[in-house]
Amino acid sequence: MTFRHKHILGIEQLSKEDIGFILDTADSFKEINSREIKKVPTLRGKTIINLFFEASTRTRTSFEIAGKRLSADTINITASSSSVVKGETLEDTAKNIEAMRPDIIVMRHAASGACDYLAKRVDCSIINAGDGAHEHPSQALLDMLTIRQHKGRIEGLKVAIVGDITHSRVARSNLYGLTRMGAEVRLAGPGTMMPPGIERLGAKVYHDMNQAIEGADVVMMLRIQLERQGKTLLPTLREYAKFYGLNTQNLQLAAPDALVMHPGPVNRGVELSSYVADGIQSVILDQVENGVAVRMALLYLVLGGEQAE
């Protein structure tokens, strides 16, 4: 098939065929990551700027490694070292970066829709690495790749997503992607963390976590963002862990071979008990490994898609 997306702004814009094609491409890139020399010349001479207005180690490093394994020149710009702290607008920052002629800008921003805004104003490709509470497409794609790799399919699986649904861009992107690929998505979380009307996007909503994970093939736990809304939306972490934490007891409600996933970093003892986080059903490190392959696929495909746009 032909990939015709110049930008990757969200899973919402991707069809089932697009997602399948990205996952197949990522699957092929995984082979490179297992080689002794983990580098191919595919994007030689291309420049990728990782523009991160929010703190991130995992995603930024993953994109940086992905770019370098494809022989692109990757440059990291973080908010603290950019002119944003001097009061420059997002558009000015982007225009200045664009004047340096990058081929791709990978951007993370605290404002939902920031990537979309930028994509309309610059000529190069934009890849969303997380925008506010909107989308985190590469995370959802690596989650889907991990599920497909372990289960052989996505269609027909029961996937429970547990935690702060309202503020989770990971949950939103996964909800779009998994339902599009034919999975049944169940959402569970405290009432303060469940957006009203989310079931209109095709999910089943539960307030009792145990009901949501009963018979689930995948249990995806979300991170409680202690640095943001944790203090105002939760009485105590201990109470959250009691009602919405995954441990060896409630995990038994899920299918016997259920996968345990988490986008990281894990608050041990809150979302996951250490025993579950390190247990045989946990695929958290596979998610990290697949992240590089998925990001390589995205970088490769958006540049190829440029001409066809």
Next chain:
Amino acid sequence: MATIILDQPGVGRALTRIAHEILERNKGTTDVVLIGIRTGGDHLAAMLQERIAQIEGETLPLGILDITMYRDDIGTRTNLAIGKTDIPFPLDGKNVVLVDDVLYTGRTIRAAMDSLMDLGRPKSIQLAVLIDRGHRELPIRPDFIGRNVPTSREELIETEFNEKNQPVEVRLVKK
């Protein structure tokens, strides 16, 4: 309009001859490995492996190479599908016989050689092709050729494989 260049028995005879030539050139099977370029070359490499096993009683290691990531035309292509490279043995010190169905500009072979060099340090790389249609853009020359077919740039060579990956026929098609 299509002209059949090789039918199924014709392909079989060409591969048998190439198998003998590979054995003669390498004085047997020691340190010889076959690597087919996806897609087409991989099927032919598997057939060469069978032929050589019949002749010499030795099954050569067989690998598959996908060269998409080594191509020099990203950005001008619309088909971006890539496949997996699967070479389950070390290449160091081996005499690699690279197998492809049609040799044209030589750019695919250049990409394949770059890819092989990233995977290891073969002692030598030899090239076997079913059809050499000319029009080289790079200084690349095959070592084993099924058939030389002088073509114009307006023509295409199509190799058709059946569901068992056996070549049915090779056609010359006017664009």
